[in-house]
Amino acid sequence: MASTPNAATPTDFTANPRSWLRRWAGADEIAHLITLLAAATLLLIAVLLVYQLWTLSGEARTKFGWGFFVTKTWDPVAGDFGALPFIYGTLMTSAVALIIAVPLGVGAAIFLAELATPNLSSSLTFVSDLLAAVPSVIYGLLGVFLLVPLMRTTIQPALKKTLGFLPFFQGPAYGIGFLTAGIVLAIMIVPFVLSVSREVLLAVPRDQREAALALGATKWESTWKVVVPAARIGIFGSVFLALARALGETMAVTMVIGNNPKISASLFSPGYSIASVLANEFSEATGNLYLSALIELGLVLFLLTFVLNGLARLLILVTTARGSGVLPT
């Protein structure tokens, strides 16, 4: 550590004014300043991000006002821009994804937290973490070549036959559309629901379970009526976190949603989401108004995920602070 053996003792350190260490006595302030600058860079980036999104969307904001959110037309040629079809598509696909992913993720989390042995639980969590690391474009690839044909030939006709009286399952089966995008999204967000839910379930104190079992409850009753309600808020947190992921997910959705700015109650019909219109049209947007309308969509997406993430963190913090104090990130 020290270059010379005697440099390590305080006496030599002050006695020799030419010592390397002595000259660097004020270096603590410099180190403080450098690291502070790095931390401040992150703050600067965040401020710049909001500033850029706000100013660059100025033209569209002044021209369309709040009407932007309720206008159904998206016509770049005529310069007429409305966000409604994209907001609708984003919410619709995310809703489908949550309906599938939440029971699956919470169910799996219950298994991992309550039933599995610690070894099995940690190796399954490992696999689920790996699943979360799979790039979005890979899900899109499987979606395009595997899920879309399967939906067109098998799943959608079957749904139409059994549940066709509902408005959600009507119309021609193209394969692409809200339902397909929602299913792909569901597979992508299950790991997030799973890992956070498992964490908050494990944070429920052990005596709660034991008390329920001592009162004669079965394992399932103690889990469902005692442990899950105790972790309820944190599980909601995991759902919000997953929802924020689903809203902003771009590539996989773009590849299977059909890219058609249309509002339809049927889940079979092709649609469009905020993230996928950005992916498709941003690099070829001509004209300032077009670009500015797209950036306003980006701003909407940013604000949505901002609010959801903040809420999710708060909920998870509240639950785990009561329990073990682990804050999953």
Added chain:
Amino acid sequence: MSPRLAWRKSLNVVMLSLTGLCALLTVSALFFILGYLAWNGGKDLSWSFFTHLPAPVGEVGGGMANAIVGSMKLLLLAALFGVPIGLLGGVYLAEFGGRTVPFLVRYTADLMNGVPSIVMGIFAYALVVMPMHHFSTLAGGIALGIMVIPTVLRNTESFLRDVPLSLREGSFALGANKWRMIATVVLPAASRGILTGVLLALARVAGETAPLLFTAFGNRYWSPGWMQPTSSLPVVIYTYATGPYEDWHRQAWAAGLVLLGLVLVTNILVRAFLTRGTAYERT
């Protein structure tokens, strides 16, 4: 056994098996994805895939050498830009911070972590592409670099906090300054955890497509220097998978297998070896 008890016991068995089924379904998704990609992409993986440029549009054959190199260049830029800021910022939070600034930085980092990657693309577009008036490797690298910062920062902070107080006190007792204590005692002690965070963050952005679509764009040829648009593996997979040619589809599978392989191998190695003995759940 009363009918009521029988009902409760059978409900217990049914519901608990259902949770097991949920876990099984979730976990098997990974093996299914991996198997399906290996099955479809494996047969088109050849030596020329790694060494050749893409064939002219419509022609069969060619490779993705430029996309592989492009991805590496983008990752290098992301690491050069994002890792130092994240690392030093993490040191600040763990070692120097007061009250208000660290709270703000922590909150911002968590917020930035949740910003959709496509929005990061817009940001890098506004920051780099608009002033320069053209797409470039630099813009893509900065987009990915910004995404690396929050993860590295939070992770570095949490591992530095795990370093025992006794090590710091020992270092002070030997007459070290604070910066010396940090650089020669605390950082080395936390180095495995920090490295884990850095590698996982890089593995995550390696698969990002959305922020590259309008920053690094794409290129069917080599991209000299840092100021030209460049091809990258994720963007090529997207373009080829949504393109009209059969041969493109086959190459998209092969590229997908390579990308997934790289990401998963990095993840497994890092989590299996670097986190041995540390609580990797904290990352």
